Amino acid sequence: MVGALGGVIGAVADRLQRKHEVDLRCGISVTALEGDDVGRLRRAHLSDGSAIDVEVAVVSLGAMRNTEWLAGSGVAAGPRGIACDAGCRVFDVNGIVTDDIYAAGDVARSPHPLLDYQFLALEHWGNAVEQAEIAAHNMICAGPDRRPHLWLPMFWSTQFGVNIKSVGVPSLGDQLVVAQGALTEERFVAVYGYRGRVIAAASFDGAKWLGFYEQQIASGAPFPPEYRTVDRRTETLEPIDPAFPDPGVPREDEPRFHV
Numbered sequence: 001m002v003g004a005l006g007g008v009i010g011a012v013a014d015r016l017q018r019k020h021e022v023d024l025r026c027g028i029s030v031t032a033l034e035g036d037d038v039g040r041l042r043r044a045h046l047s048d049g050s051a052i053d054v055e056v057a058v059v060s061l062g063a064m065r066n067t068e069w070l071a072g073s074g075v076a077a078g079p080r081g082i083a084c085d086a087g088c089r090v091f092d093v094n095g096i097v098t099d100d101i102y103a104a105g106d107v108a109r110s111p112h113p114l115l116d117y118q119f120l121a122l123e124h125w126g127n128a129v130e131q132a133e134i135a136a137h138n139m140i141c142a143g144p145d146r147r148p149h150l151w152l153p154m155f156w157s158t159q160f161g162v163n164i165k166s167v168g169v170p171s172l173g174d175q176l177v178v179a180q181g182a183l184t185e186e187r188f189v190a191v192y193g194y195r196g197r198v199i200a201a202a203s204f205d206g207a208k209w210l211g212f213y214e215q216q217i218a219s220g221a222p223f224p225p226e227y228r229t230v231d232r233r234t235e236t237l238e239p240i241d242p243a244f245p246d247p248g249v250p251r252e253d254e255p256r257f258h259v
């Protein structure tokens with residue numbers, strides 16, 4: 001969660017897990033699973049040299065973009081995906097947009113106006129479906145009728161009864177304010193700023209507010225927020241560092257969207 005929402009919110013999720021007696025070990029991985037004579041799982045070996053007795057392992061999978069087959073094809077494809085414009089038209093290796101090759105889904109990365117035209121790839125089922133619809137529409141339309149695909153990333157999860165939801169791109173945030181509620185109560189809305197604009201919001205048991213923040217992101221509302229909010233616990237909205245990990249340092253948890 002540190003990769004997706006930063007260390008400040010990650011610490012809240014950490015507390016939540018430990019409060020419910022989860023033996024949470026961050027920054028280490030499973031190096032081997034050991035079974036007994038009849039093939040039952042018995043032990044997990046960890047990268048810090050320790051081992052724990054276990055009966056069940058939940059394997060969490062990520063995804064890699066299969067773009068190797070496009071090597072030498074002339075399109076702008078690489079490990080981070082296939083570069084295309086907001087209308088899903090693929091760029092060639094020289095950065096010139098093609099007019100007869102389209103990309104959609106996890107593999108497509110395109111410039112997003114809300115992110116200063118940085119390339120964004122989203123790994124969500126709903127994004128793949130909507131982007132494919134846009135690609136199909138644009139294939140059969142003349143220039144002026146083409147539509148852009150400008151999806152905002154969002155995800156949700158429920159942990160120990162707490163609803164966690166995010167909209168926008170928190171990992172771009174250079175500052176964060178707790179606009180509603182309090183981190184200590186595990187009920188809050190944190191708003192992320194990027195170069196003086198609202199870029200994302202994350203809520204713990206506050207999902208009903210995220211539609212509002214979605215509009216704030218879409219309209220490029222100034223950050224820190226200047227309005228008074230409901231359930232505000234401090235008189236000042238003092239921005240703090242959201243504490244995202246250094247992108248240059250490899251991590252074992254990757255966010256489900258990539259800039």
Ligand SMILES: Cc1cc2nc3c(=O)[nH]c(=O)nc-3n(C[C@H](O)[C@H](O)[C@H](O)COP(=O)(O)OP(=O)(O)OC[C@H]3O[C@@H](n4cnc5c(N)ncnc54)[C@H](O)[C@@H]3O)c2cc1C
Pocket residue numbers: 060061062063066069104105106107122123124125126128
């Ligand atoms: C473990 C896991 C859990 C997920 N959970 C969620 C979730 O809860 N909610 C959510 O919204 N999203 C979730 N996602 C993401 C979601 O699955 C993807 O965003 C979505 O499937 C993307 O659709 P897609 O069509 O772009 O790619 P894919 O579904 O990956 O389809 C691409 C297809 O292309 C095929 N292919 C690759 N290379 C070639 C080739 N050379 N020729 C022909 N075919 C090829 C692949 O075999 C694959 O079938 C999850 C992903 C993973 C890995």
